[in-house]
Amino acid sequence: MNSKLKDNNTTISYFKEEIERFVKERRWTKFHNPKDLIQAIGIEVSELSEIFLFKDISIDTIQNDKDILKNISDEIADVFIYLVSLLNSLNVDLTSVFITKMKKNEDKYSIDEFYDGSYRKL
Numbered sequence: 001m002n003s004k005l006k007d008n009n010t011t012i013s014y015f016k017e018e019i020e021r022f023v024k025e026r027r028w029t030k031f032h033n034p035k036d037l038i039q040a041i042g043i044e045v046s047e048l049s050e051i052f053l054f055k056d057i058s059i060d061t062i063q064n065d066k067d068i069l070k071n072i073s074d075e076i077a078d079v080f081i082y083l084v085s086l087l088n089s090l091n092v093d094l095t096s097v098f099i100t101k102m103k104k105n106e107d108k109y110s111i112d113e114f115y116d117g118s119y120r121k122l
């Protein structure tokens with residue numbers, strides 16, 4: 001895998017193709033169905049949440065503790081990988097659904113009504 005790739009020079013297609021290749025090479029396509037992928041996402045989100053369970057971990061703590069940041073990053077990657085595999089299994093174009101959903105959010109949470117930083121309408 002190309003280690004020179006970063007967020008600012010890659011695409012969603014790259015992730016989709018890499019994950020599809022990884023799954024196909026192992027003949028795991030039968031396991032990467034929507035139901036199992038959604039459950040896997042939930043499990044990985046729980047693993048991410050577990051890092052914080054019964055602890056008071058602030059953003060300062062995370063930024064100053066490389067082990068915690070590495071553990072969090074690993075779980076974020078797990079969630080992302082399963083999420084992208086779900087996109088693949090459903091043949092969903094993330095950019096299209098992102099644009100549609102952001103437009104809905106722009107309409108639902110207008111700046112005029114939420115400019116004060118609250119989550120409630122004025």
Ligand SMILES: [Mg+2]
Binds near residue numbers: 044047074075078
């Ligand atoms: Mg995990």
